[in-house]
């Protein structure tokens with residue numbers, strides 16, 4: 685199945701040190717484009733117009749749970765994902781607390797949707813606990829790694845990946861940090877999408 689971005693939301697804002705090398709931010713800056721978060725209603729129906737089963741990365745290079753994106757807009761995105769049953773959707777956020785609260789109150793996750801969060805070092809392991817509270821299929825991307833994550837509890841997590849910076853002023857990591865995550869995921873029966881995923885801009 686082909687994996688493509690669905691740019692239903694574009695733009696974002698630095699949240700944590702893991703964002704400092706955000707490839708999309710730097711690409712927008714280079715091109716003089718506005719990186720403020722915005723909902724792009726013109727592409728809302730895009731998945732519904734596509735008959736070919738596709739894996740959509742929702743708001744890639746952005747964060748649809750940024751505070752600037754309204755509940756009504758997020759609800760519309762979920763309505764489309766619910767209707768587009770032939771596709772799968774990976775919905776990633778670092779603003780996992782907002783995703784968690786909205787999921788409790790307003791959102792219904794279907795089988796074709798997967799909730800994703802990122803953990804860049806040990807300080808953000810708590811995001812896995814927030815993700816676990818969401819009644820959805822769940823995925824954790826470790827990265828871009830900026831430090832050791834250490835011991836992790838992956839109960840309830842279906843799939844994980846490890847992302848190592850290979851762009852911009854890439855921060856150096858100890859390969860053992862990635863290896864110990866991979867080993868723990870394997871021990872806990874969590875599928876690994878890729879042990880090391882190198883992004884290029």
Ligand code: SF4
Pocket residue numbers: 696697698699700702703706707708709745746747778
């Ligand atoms: S949350 Fe993600 S998309 Fe937003 S600035 Fe950080 S790295 Fe970039």
